[in-house]
Amino acid sequence: MAARDQHGSGAPWGAEFKVVGQPHRKIDGLAKATGSAVYTDDIQLPGMLHAKTLRSPHAHANIVSIDVTKALELEGVHAIITGTDLPINYGVIPWTPDEHALANGKVRFIGDEVAAVAAIDEDTANAALKLIKVEYEVLEAFFDPREALAKTEPAIHEQKPLKDGSSRGNVSKHVKLEFGDVDAALASSDVVVEHDYSFHGTTHAAIEPHCAVGQYSADGLLTVHSSTQITHYVQRALARVLELPEAKVRVIQPFLGGAFGGKSDPFSLEFCVAKLAMITGRPVKMLWTREEVFYAHRGRHPMQLTYRTGANKDGKLTATDAKILIDGGSYSSFGLVTTYYSGQLLTGPVDIPTYRFDSTRVFTNKPPCGPKRGHGSVQPRFAFEIQLDEIAEKLNLDPIELRRRNWQGEQTKTVNGQRITSNGFMQCLDLVEQQSDWKARYGKLPDGRGLGVAGSMYISGTNYPIYPNDMPQAGIQLQVDRSGRVTVFTGGNDIGQGSSSMCAYIVSEELGVDLGDIRVIAADTDLCPVDLGAYSSRVTFMVGNATIDACRKLRKQICTAVAEKWEVEVAAVRLGGGLALCLSDAQKTIPVREAFQWAEARFDTLGSTGSYNTPTLGGDYRGGTIGASPAYSFTAHAAEVTVDRETGRITCEKVWCAHDCGRALNPTLVKGQIEGSVYMGAAEVTMEDHGINRFGLHSGPSLLDYRIPTSLDTPDIEALIVESIDPEGPYGAKEAGEGPLHSVIPAIANAVYDAVGIRLRHLPFTPGKVLAALEEKEAGQPAGTAS
C-alpha cells in the first residue's frame, strides 16, 4: 500500500509537468455533448418492468395494515413488495442503521416509502398504487426541532436508552467537545460578540432525478445500475438487505447527472428494483419523479446556532463557544458525521485558541437531511464569519486584516487536534483584496452597494472510512495494451466533477501516453477496485494518489525494460508526450507504445495496482478522527451586493473566490468547481428554501417552487486559483468541489451590512426580512435585532 509522502508533490521526472496544470478537455466531454453518454434512465433492457413507489401521506403514523390484493389483480402488474419483503435495516453510517427500503411498520415523514409495484409500464404501476389500501394509525408529528427535543413521546425512532437509563427521546446525536478553557478566555476578552443565527434547509437539486435498474440473473447475480455517488456502499447495503453475498452483487454507476451529496446514501429505489427483479426474474427500472427526489432529500440540515466569540484589542481571537440545534429530519443518514462536522471543521483558517461546541441533532417528521456540498460545516461557517465581521467592526479593524492577524499558519495543529499541512489562505485573502479593489472600495461604496469578505477551510477526504477497516480507501488498477492504450480501473465515482478525467491526466503525466489513448472504467464494482465514493471531497486526493502509485510501479518496469535495451541508466529514461526518451542521448526515442511492448516482452503482461490510505490523523478523543483530513483546502470570498432599499431585494452582483486547491491538476475543471460552488452557495442566501409547511408537506417539491438560479440570477464569478502545493496530495492537489461554497454565504451577509448597515443573521435573506431590518434600523433599534 502506498504510504503517505511517497509521491511528493513534484512532476514525475523532476522538471516541468507535461499534462498536469494545463487546461485539458474531459475524457468524456464529447460523449456528453453529443448525447451519446448513457445515464441510468437511458438504459433499456429487454423485458424490463417499470416500478413505482407508494408513499406515506402522513408525517408520522403506524401502519396497521396494507392490502395489495386489488392492485395485484390489475393486468400488467407483476409484483408488489412492502416492508415485510425487505425487513432488514440499513444506513450509510453502520452505527445508525435506522432506515428500511420500505416502511417497517412505521412512517416518519410525508413521502416515506411504503410499497413498490413492478408493472409492464409506469402507467400500470401508477394505477396499481391507487389500488393499494393502507390503514394508518396517525401519530403526533414534530416539525419543529425544539418541540421534538422537548417531547420524548411519541419518539420518532425507538432508540436504546442512554447509559443512565434515561430516554434519548428524539435526539439523533449529541456531541459536546471543549478544547481549552473557553469560559475563562471569554471572561478575560476585550470584546465578545454573541448572537443567534439560523440556517434554513436547502437541497441539492441535481438535474438528473434518481434512477435505478435492477437485474437478477438466472445464476443468482444481482446487477444494479444506479445514479449513485457511492457504488461501494450501495453494494454493501444491497448485500446486507437482500441477504446476498457481496460477491454476488454488482453495482454500476452509469453517467451521473449531478449529485452534490444527494446521491450518497443507499436509497429505497435501489433495494426495490433489486428485490422486484429477484421476484419477477425480469429487469426492473425505477425512475423517481422530481417530487420524489425532494422527498429523498438528504440536503443541508437546518441549524439554529448560538455563537459567542471573544477577541482582544490587538484583534487576536480568544475563544469561540457554539451551541447548535440541528434539524435532522426523519432518519440518521450521515447525521452522526454532520453533528461532528458542525463543530470540528471550524478551527481554521483562523486560529481559535479555545473552542467549545455543543451540537444536538434531533429527529423531526420531515424528509431526512444529509450531506450537501460542504457537509455540516457551511452553517457554522455562516455564523462564525459574521461574528468575525462584527469583531472587526468593534475593534475598528479591516475585516481582511482581522483574518490575517488570526491566520493559523502552515504545518500546524488546530485547537481540536487537526493536522494542517499546506495553507494558502493568506494568498487567498491577498487575491480577493486585490481583485475586488477592496482597499479603495470597502466601506466607501455608495449607499445600497457593499462589499463583504469571509474565509473558510474544508477537508480533502477524511481518515474515517465509514465502516472500520484497515484496507485502502482508494484503489486503482491499470491495464496496459501493446497498442499503447492504457485502461484505468477506478472505483471513483465521476459525478460530473471530472474524477475519471483526473485519473487520465495522471496516467498521461506519469506514463507519457496521449490522453486520447487512455480509457477509464469507473464505478463498476465487478470491474474496479474499491473506492469509497465521491463524498467529503476525497476523490482527487485519494484516487489521485492511488493512480500515481499504480503508475509509478508500471513506469519503473517500463523504464527498466527500455533502459536495458538502450543500455543506459534507468534514471535516464523518461516517458512523456507519447514517447520514451533518453536524457543522455537525444537520438534515442521511441513511441511509448514500443516501450510498452519492450516491457511486456521483458516482464510479462503489464498491469499494476495502486492504492491510498490516510495516515493516522486526528485528535486523541472520541470523535477526534471525524473531520481529520490529510489536507485542508482554504478559501476566501469577497462579495459585492446591491440592496434595493425600496423592494428589499438583495442582488449579488459579483463574487471573487480565491481557493487554495493545493495544485490545480486541470485549472479549467478547478474553475468549474469554484464557479459551481459559488453559484450554489449564493443561491442559498436569497433564493432556495427547502421548506416544510404547516401540514408537514414539502412546500413546493418542484423545480418551479424550489427556485434554483437561472443564468440571469447568477452573479459574475471570478474564480482565482491559489496553489499551496500540498506535500501529500497528488502533485500537491487537495480539493476544489466543496470548499469554495462555504464562505460565499457570510461574505454576502457581510456585504449587505456594508451596503445598508443591517446585520442579517437568519437565512434566507428574503426581501421582506430586509425591509423589516431596514425599518428597525431607521427606528433606531440596534442593527440586527430584526428578522
Place this chain on the structure above:
Amino acid sequence: MRLLELEINGDRLHVAAPPHWTLLEVLRYELGLTGTKQGCDKGDCGACTVLVDGKPQLSCLMLGSAAQGHAITTIEGLLPAHRAQGGAGADPVQDAFDRCGALQCGFCQPGMMLSAKALLSENPTPTSTDIKHALSGNLCRCTGYTQILEAALLAATKTEEVL
C-alpha cells in the same frame, strides 16, 4: 395508440405511441433517442429542450402527436448535420462546450446546447446578456453558468468563422 409520422434530425420516422405520451417520452422510450433528458417532468427545468423548426421548445410539455409536421432537432442531430456539411469533429457548439469545461455532469447540456444553437442561428454575434437571456430557461446545477457563457461566446466566434 396512434401512428405518428415524425421528422427527427432529418429522418422521417413512423412510430406508434399512445396519445398521452409526450414527445420526450416518444423520443426517449420509443425511439431510443435518450440524448434528450428529463429533469422535472413538467416544464420547469429545460433539460428536455429540443428544436422545433429551429426554435427551442420543451418536449415534456408537447404531445408526441403535436410534433408531427414540424422538423425536430435533438442533440443527436447536431454532429451528423455538421458532418453532412463537411465539418470535422463535433458541431462548433458541442466542441466549444467541451473545450470550456462547460460539461460537468452534462445532464442539462443537451437542452442547453440546443438553446445556444438556436440563439446563434438567429444572432451569430450575441452579447453575454443575449446569451444569459436565451439560456435562462435551461437550469444547470453544476457550472454556475460561467463556463457555459464562455462556451457560447466561443461558439459564436467559431460560428462566425464558418459563415
Place this chain on the structure above:
Amino acid sequence: MLRLPTFQLHEPASLKEACALFAEHGAAAKILAGGTDLLPNLKHEIYDVDHVISLAKLPGITGFEMQGHDLVIGALTPLAQVATNPNIQKHAPALAQAASLVAGPQHRQMGTLGGNVMLDTRCQWINQSYFWREALGFCLKKDGTVCHVVEGGKKCVAAASNDTAPALMTLGASLTFVSATGTREIPIEDLWVADGINNKSARPGEILTEIRLPLRDHTHHGAYGKLRERGSIDFPLLGCAVRIDLDDADCVRDAAVSLVALQARPLLIKGVDALLQGLKLGSTELDQAIEAVAQLAHKKCKPLDNIPGDKDYRRRMVPVYVRRTLRAALDGTGPVHHI
C-alpha cells in the same frame, strides 16, 4: 417520470369541427393550445377530462392583422411573437413587455396568447401532484371541501397569474369566442369571474379565436412591471400593467392601471384616470398624482397566501410597482423587472 393521464386526443382540422367536438364533450374536454399550462395541470390530475382537443391543426388563428382601427391577434399566436412584433411593441408596449416576461424562452415559443388569457388560476395548494394534494386532504378547487388560504372560506381564491391579462385590460382588449352555437365578442373585463375554480365566464364549448386591440398612436404610453424571484421562468408574484395616453399638449388624456397575481380576477383599478387626467408630463402635480395612484392601488389590492411568496411583502410591493411602472411608461423604459 410524472405521467399524463390517459385521454382521447382530437386534432380537428377546422374551427367548425373543433367547436362541434367541444360542444359534444363539454366539461369533459379541454382545449390544448401551447400546452404549457394544460399539460402540467393534467399531470397534476387537477382536471377530470377524457378528451383533449388540440388546436394545432386549425388554420388561420395565428398571427397579427390590422383591421380598420383594430389590431387583431390570433389566439394561437406564440408569446415570443407577441413580444417581438413591431406593431405590438408600438401600439401595445405593455402587452409586448408582459409577453416577453412570461415564463422562460422555451415557454414563450410554445405558449400562446390565447392560452395565456385562458390560463387557469394558481395556488400553492393546487399546483401539486395528486399524491401531494391527497396528503393535504385536497381543497375546494378540486376533490376537496375546504380552502387552505382563507380559513373557513367557501370560495376558491386561487390567483389569476397570467402576465398578459392586466396588459390587455389596460388596453381595452376584446375577445372573440366561437362555439357551435355562434360567435361572441366580449370586452376582456367581462371575462373574469371572482371564482378561483373557474375565473372565466367563457363556457365549455367556447373557443377563444381572437384578441382585438384598438390601435393607438404616438401619444400612447404603456408598460408592464413584474415582481418575481428569478429573472426567468417564474410566474408573477405581482404583475402590473399601465396605460397613459397623452393629448397634444402632453397632458394625460386617459390612463389605466391593472394588476394580476392577487386573487381570482385580474384587477383594473378604478379611479386612476380621474387622478391623472389633465396633468402635464414632467409636472410635480403629475408626480404627486402618480404617488396617489400607487397609494390607491395599495388600498385596493390585498394579496392572499394563495400563490407562494409572502403576502404582506407582495402587498408592500403594490405601490412600488405601480409607481415604477407608471414612470417607466412615461419614460419609455419598461418593462419594470429586476433583471
